[in-house]
Amino acid sequence: MEFAICGLALLVFIFGIVNLGLLGMSLSALARGVQSAARAAAVYASAQYANEGAFTCPSDSTIVTEFNNAAGPALPGAGDANGSNPRLTITWTDNGTSSNAGDPPGLYLTLTGAYRWSPIGFNGVFPSIPLSITTVTTVMGSQNQATACASS
Amino acid sequence: MRQFLARMLRHKAARSRRGSVSLEFALVSVFILLPLFAGGADFVLIMSAQAQLRTAIQALDYFAWTNPDEANNMTDAGYIISLINQQSDYQITLPATLATGGANGALSYSCFTPPATAGTTVSPPSPTTCPSTQTQQTLVTYRVTARVFLPVPLPGILSSPETLSVTSTVQIQ
Numbered sequence: 239m240e241f242a243i244c245g246l247a248l249l250v251f252i253f254g255i256v257n258l259g260l261l262g263m264s265l266s267a268l269a270r271g272v273q274s275a276a277r278a279a280a281v282y283a284s285a286q287y288a289n290e291g292a293f294t295c296p297s298d299s300t301i302v303t304e305f306n307n308a309a310g311p312a313l314p315g316a317g318d319a320n321g322s323n324p325r326l327t328i329t330w331t332d333n334g335t336s337s338n339a340g341d342p343p344g345l346y347l348t349l350t351g352a353y354r355w356s357p358i359g360f361n362g363v364f365p366s367i368p369l370s371i372t373t374v375t376t377v378m379g380s381q382n383q384a385t386a387c388a389s390s
Numbered sequence: 391m392r393q394f395l396a397r398m399l400r401h402k403a404a405r406s407r408r409g410s411v412s413l414e415f416a417l418v419s420v421f422i423l424l425p426l427f428a429g430g431a432d433f434v435l436i437m438s439a440q441a442q443l444r445t446a447i448q449a450l451d452y453f454a455w456t457n458p459d460e461a462n463n464m465t466d467a468g469y470i471i472s473l474i475n476q477q478s479d480y481q482i483t484l485p486a487t488l489a490t491g492g493a494n495g496a497l498s499y500s501c502f503t504p505p506a507t508a509g510t511t512v513s514p515p516s517p518t519t520c521p522s523t524q525t526q527q528t529l530v531t532y533r534v535t536a537r538v539f540l541p542v543p544l545p546g547i548l549s550s551p552e553t554l555s556v557t558s559t560v561q562i563q
Contacts (some may be wrong), residue, residue: 239411240411240414243414243415243418244418245516247418247422247423250423250426251422251426254426254427254430258430258433258434261434261437262437265437265438266441266443268441268446269441269442269444272445273445273448276449277452278458280452309552316433327477329477332548341461341469342457342463342465342466344457346470346473348473348474348476348477350477350478368435369438370438370442370443370477370478370479371441371442371445372445372446372449372474372477372478373446373449373474374449374453374470374473374474375447375449375452376452376453376456376457376470
């Protein structure tokens, strides 16, 4: 009887440790994916601008692909549509060449990765845990061209 | 009579054993399992907030690399943080001072011996005069903080809200 009780506690403890490790891995992959995708978007635009003097905004699918490549197998494939898990929210802020109400000029990408993580071994006991990481990157500084990037 | 007494004693021992098992279960639950889950919840929140802070400070580092002339402009740095705060679960702040007592976003300078091809011209302010054989490098230091509200604070160990902070120094020139 004692073994049953202690065994149950031990089992919960072991699964808890395993799940904390998995959670840390998912969180780390989410952060890495968001940071890398945002950075890739900035490089995508600046490389075009350096070569051609103009640029097009990276598409949502390009950013999602960069996220998936960086996050690796630790996360399932991401999307930018409602219901995707992980879901990327892509927001562009274009302040143009001059300060807009005190905001610095330039084009900024705000990228949020949201992931509902579910623990293994506790189905029905614990709800999924929402994880979210947001970053901002300066895609282009002050430049003289219209840049209408669509936010998803 | 002797058999009856022996049976009674065995029955009493079995009841006592069941009672001690219940007591053990209660002790294990209260002193091990519950604190374990409570600590796990706190741990997850802190880990999540710390990941967001690291991402935010990396965004500031990229901002400084992209706009080295504005790296110590805390209005612009604050704009980056405000964009993050619009969608983040945690409200990140830029305290006025660093942990070392200097100003947040403060520039610092040092001299280094470059490779033969390196040549860096540092625009003012440049308080350091480097020897002719060395090049000056400019660095900027940022610090971001966030307050995390813990579901189960531990008095004296882990208060709620707990303030987390991350500091970084990057070379911008």
